Amino acid sequence: MSRFCSTLTKPFHSDHCCRLASLVDTCKSIQQIKQTHAQLVTTALISHHVSANKFLKLVADASLSYAHKLFDQIPQPDLFIYNTMIKAHSLSPSSCNDSLMVFRLLTRDSGLSPNRYSFVFTFGACGNGLSVQEGEQVRSHAVKVGLDSNVFVVNALIGMYGKWGLVEYGRKVFEWAVDKDLYSWNTMIAAYVGSGNMSQAKELFDEMQEQDVVSWSTIIAGYVQVGCFMEALDFFHRMLQVGPKPNEYTLVSALAACSNLVALDQGKWIHSFIGRGEIKMNERLLASIIDMYAKCGEIESASRVFWEHNAKRKVWPWNAMIGGFAMHGKPSEAIKVFQKMKVENVSPNKVTFVALLNACSHGYMVEEGKLYFRLMVSDYGIIPEIEHYGCMVDLLSRAGLLKEAEDMISSMPMAPDVAIWGAVLNACRIYKDMERGYRIGRIIKEMDPNHVGCHVLLGNIYSSSGRWNDARMLREKSEISTATKKIPGCSSIELNGTFYQFLVGDRSHPQSRELYSFLDEMTTKLKIAGYVPVFGELLLDIDDEEDKETALSVHSEKLAIAFGLLNTAPGTPIRIVKNLRVCRDCHQVTKFISKVYDRVIIVRDRTRYHHFKDGICSCKDYW
Structure with missing residues (x-):
């Protein structure tokens, strides 16, 4: 029997390997994946590393837990298979511990030696969800096997420290590195951007002998992130003059800067730049264009762009349009977009419901808001977060239902923040509910004694009721503390x-x-x-x-x-x-x-x- 098998193994193996490889490429559901897995087992191709690795990558995209069970069944997995599992787990913060566990299996039990990719993927896992201690242990192992100076490993280390917020540790790795490539510079700049240190990011950017589209996009996104929208657009204009051609990510950031500055003319130019075919329109860009027009006050243009693009399979453009109608006080239009979204079988997410509840709040649609808050859980399985409760409290407060708003706060599964109480306090000012306003003002002051918004609202309540001495005392107390310096109207x-x-x-x-x-x-x-x-x-x-x-x-x-x-x-x-x-x-x-x-x-x-x-x-x- 063994002799018979040996004479047939090569042609059988080669033929079936090709056939099953093509079958793996066509799998589109977990059921098809399981059927292919059964064929790999019955034909013994599960022990063939090329087939197993290709199949494992497919399974990891569909189900990490299933992929791990498959990994456990592969006899003597090779280095590629180990790396596939380390990478798959590293991409999910909830399974980063599994990534480290597979790395330990590789280094302790397999008899194999990790390569640069093993460390790159493991450092990625450490940055995404593990502690500094575990990352340092992996780094020590990289030193032990002589890969700590490899440029791929160096870049992964810088990225890991950047994700932890230990930017200066990353800078030391960057400075000590013998070999640095463009990715090293970009990763270090991204670390500074992630920490909000734009002065250091710009300084490093200016030191670069060559900047690519990632370098420019990272700087522009960083300025948007810290609210320096003028600087973001200045860099975008420089890029158009002396830099590489912008890509999707550059334009998303530039459009965000236009949105926040209400720079309609510049936003229109970017839209036309995309429309000329310079950049392929996708759903993230479409959402950014819709958001730009809406935030520049051109809600009709935003709506026209939205409806002109039929291929909207992702949720982002829908959220942008619902949010646009919400901020312009058009709740009925926002609800129509949501209804159309259901017809098109686009699944809403938590952002969708924040926008929808905001629309109801600004449109005095209390019952509709209550309905969507219930449907969010019952029909879509989305557990309300503090933003959703904040929208509901704002909805009830704006409508003058102050007791209901307080009852909603009492029912929250998490502690309310100052913003939620502030919504009720503002409503107390509008509806002249002085007694409730004084009580809620005290609650906010206990939570944050130096909260500027609370002092302003409470001062307005005192002034409205003629309690000028209290208003003056509150103002004087605020001025004593430098921490409560009032943001000037601008x-x-x-x-x-x-x-x-x-x-x-x-x-x-x-x-x-x-x-x-x-x-x-x-x-x-x-x-x-x-x-x-x-x-x-x-x-x-x-x-x-x-x-x-x-x-x-x-x-x-x-x-x-x-x-x-x-x-x-x-x-x-x-x-x-x-x-x-x-x-x-x-x-x-x-x-x-x-x-x-x-x-x-x-x-x-x-x-x-x-x-x-x-x-x-x-x-x-x-x-």
Whole structure:
């Protein structure tokens, strides 16, 4: 029998190996994978390392636990098979311990010696989910076998330290390395970017003799990550002039910078750049373009781009469109997109429901919000996280259902944060629930004694109820602590590709004299049209009505709008971005400006978009 088998092994083995290899390539379900596995076992090809390794890679993509069982059944796996398992486990933070376990099997029990890939994949696992101690043990083994200076291993080490936030450890590895390639530089820059240290990242970038598209993209993404959007666009423009051709990741970051700056013209240029076929459109780029138009106030353009692209199998463009409608106060449109999403069999994720619940919150759709909060769990198996509870508390608070909002907070399986209590505190201010406001203010102060937003809201509540001494004492107490320095109101406007920023009471602009003269003239016209200042949110007890008006008139968005009126042609829409929530007086003023000066004014504040036209705001005074 053994002789018979030996005469047939070679032709049988070769023929079946090719056939099963092609069969492995066509597997599309776990059931087909199991059937192929059965054939590999019955034909004894499971012990053939080429077939086993190819099959193992396929199984690892479908089911790590199944792949590990398969690995345990392979007699005397070779180094490639060990590396396949180490890599498969390294990609999942929840199974990084298994990656290290396979590495230990390789080094202790197999009789084989790990190669550079073994260390690269294991360092990747250590960076993704293991401790410093375990990573250092693997590094010691790399030194032992003489691979610690290998450029692939060096790069993996730098990446591991970067993921842990131990950037200076990574820098030492980088400096000591005898051989460094472009990937080494990019990995070190990425480590600095990951830690938010953009000055060091830029310094290293400038030292490079050659930068590739990854180098540029990493720097641009880093500036976006830390909120330096102007710097991100400056680097993007430099890249277009002297660098390599941007790729998908570069453009996603550049579009994010445009979104945050409301740089519509530059965002449109990037869209047209993609449209010329320079870069292939994919679903991440599509989502970024939709998000850019929505955040630049062009929700109709965002919607048009969304519906023009039929191939939307991934969730990102859908989330961008639902989120866009939410921030523009169009809950019905957001819900229609969600319904279409279900028809197209695109599975929503937790981000989808954050956007959907936000849409309901801004649209005063309480019952709909409650429904989607329930469906998230019952129909989609998505467990609510603190962001979803925050949306529900905001929904109930905005609608004046303050007791229900507190009951929702009590039912949360996790501790509420300051932002959640802050939503209720803001509603207490709006709905004049002073007693509840004082109590919740005390809760927030116990959680974070130096929380600026709490002091501002509580001060507004004191002022609204005429408790000027309490408001003054709160302000003085805040000023004593440098940690509670209030973020100044800041509004920006883009004209002809240049950004202009205005602070409260700003007189630093070259046109200040003309600007303030125009403000006085504008206020007179608005009063004739029926404008009456809203003093409710002033923090100080100012007796003189004129002084009160002066305090309100220098708010940053009024300065930015006046600047826009002065420097654009009649009928031109004005787009403003404010870093804080629009106050009620500025909201009232902007409605009158849109009517008196016949302008469309689009204001993006910290919570949503306001479209002012003919004396009416799209938020219907509910924000």
